[in-house]
Amino acid sequence: MNAHVIIEARNVSKWYGAFHVLKDINLTVHKGERIVICGPSGSGKSTLIRCFNRLEAHQEGDITVNGVALHGKMGNVADVRSNVGMVFQHFNLFPHMTVLMNCMAGPMWVKGVPEKEARKTALKFLERVRIPEQANKFPVQLSGGQQQRVAIARSLCMQPAVMLFDEPTSALDPEMVSEVLDTMTELARDGMTMVCVTHEMGFARAVADRVIFMDAGQIVEAGTPDEFFGQPRHDRTRLFLSQILKH
C-alpha cells in the first residue's frame, strides 16, 4: 500500500436499518490532500466522514486509516482516533473545562504528555487560531466562531495526520463564518490533510484539490474545483450547483 495514502475507502456500504445510507463508496485521500465533500442534506456525506474515525460503523467494504483497517473488533480504535482530528458542526467543546484545558486534555490523558508540554502545545495552537487571550475562559463565554476555532485548536493539539470537518460553519452566524474559513485556509496552506464536508463553495474553489459531490449515498462526481465548477458532468451536480449558487 502506498505510504502516502492516509484514508482509503473501498466499496464501503452502510445501512441504517433498511435505509441504504452509503452505497459502494470508493475514496482515497493522500497525504497533504484537501478534499471538499458537498451534496444535498441526507446524501450521506457526514455519515461517510464519521466512518473515517469510526464514530459510525460501516457494514461492507474496507476503510483503512493511516494503515490501520477499521472494523468492529479492533482493539486499537483509540490509536486511530487520536490520529484523526474531527471538528463538529456544533463545536462540542467540553463546557466544564476552560479553553486551555479543552486543548490540553487530549494530549495529557490519551498520549500521556506532561502538563507543562501540553500547555505549551495548547497555547501554540490557540495562537495559531488567533485566540490565545481567551485561554482561561469557559466555552460559553465565547462567540460561535471563537468556539469553533478552539475546537480546531483542540484537534490540532493531538497532532493528527488528517483533519475531518463536519459542516464546521453551518451553525455559525454569517459574520463568523469567514474567521473559521480563514483558519481552515491557513491550515490547508500549511499542508494539513483535510476532508471537509461543507457548502462553502468559495472555500472549495480556493482550497480544495478535489471536490466530491454526493447524492443519495453515492459519489456522483469528483474532480478538481475547475472541472467541478466549470464543466460539471452530471445533471444532478448542475442542479445542485445552480441551487446553491443562485443567491
Add this chain to the structure above:
Amino acid sequence: MLYPDTVEAEILVHKPWFVATMFGVVLLLFMAFNMSGTSFAELMRPVIGEPSVSGLYGRFAIAFAIAVIFTLNVVLIGFAPIKFQIGIVWLELLLLFIAFFETFHLSLPFIREKLPFLISQGVVTTLYVSAISIVIASVIAVAGAVAKLSSNGFAYAIASFYTSFFRGLPLLMQVYLIYLGLPQLGFVINAVPAGILALSLCYGAYMTEIFRSGIQSIDRGQWEASRSMGFGFALTMRRIILPQALPVIIPPTGNQFISMLKDSSLVSVIGVWELMFLARTLGQKTFQHMEMLISAAMIYWMLSICLELIQARIERRYRRSKVR
C-alpha cells in the same frame, strides 16, 4: 429562576382587594374559634370585660384585633427589601412554632439533663450511619446507572432488578429482612451494619435512577467529541460526562441525603441507639415523651439545614461554568 416579567406590577400585599380579602378571611377564621380562654383574650380584658362572659361581642373584638395585627404586619413587611422580608417571615414563623411548643409546658431541666447523651450517643450514631450509607449508596448509584445504560444484557437485568426490588419494598421492611433474614443464611449481622446495609441498598436504588437521568441529560455530541479524541469509556465517563452530569444530579441527590438522614430513624426498630431510638426511650420512664421527641425533632431539622446549606454551596460552585 421564574424569570419575572419586566413590567413592574404593584406589590401584591399592598393591593386593596388583597388586603381586604386577607383581613376578612382572618377575621372569619378567628371568629369561628372560641378564643375566650386564651392569654390573648386576657390581654383584651379592658375592652371586652370578663372574657368568658363576653359572648359574640367578645369573639368579634378578639378576631378583629388579631385580623388588624395580622394585616398590618403583612402590609408592613411588604415595604421591606426582599432579604428583610425573608428574614422577618422566617423569624415570625419560628416564633409561632415556639409558641406552639410552649403550650406543651415542656420541662426544660429534663431536656437539659438528657440532651448531652442524646447528642453524644444519638446524633453521633445517626450521623455516622447516614454518612457511611450515603457514600456506599453513591458508589452503588454510579455503577447501577452505568449498568442500566449499558448494552450488556446481564448488567441491565441485574441493575433493573435491583432498582425495582429495592424501590418497591418499604424501607422498614428491608431493614427487618436484612437484620432477620441474613442470619438465616448463616451471616449473623449486628444491628448497625444491618441498618447501614439496608439504607445503602435502598438509597442506592433511588440514586441509580437519579444518576442515570443525569448521565442521559448529557448531549450525544460530548460523547462523540470525547471519542473522536481517543478517550476510552472510563475516561469519557470520569472526566467528561460525570462532571457535566453533576449539576443535574446534585439537587435531587441533596434531597436524597436529607431524606436518608431522617430515614436512618427506621433502624431504631432493630435497636440501634440512634437519635430516634433514644428520643423514644429516654422519656419513657418519666412519661416525658414530648420533651425528647421535640428535642430530637429540632436536632433532625438542624442537621437537615446543614445539608441544605452544603447543597446550596455545591450548586453555586458548579454553576460557575455556565455563567456568561
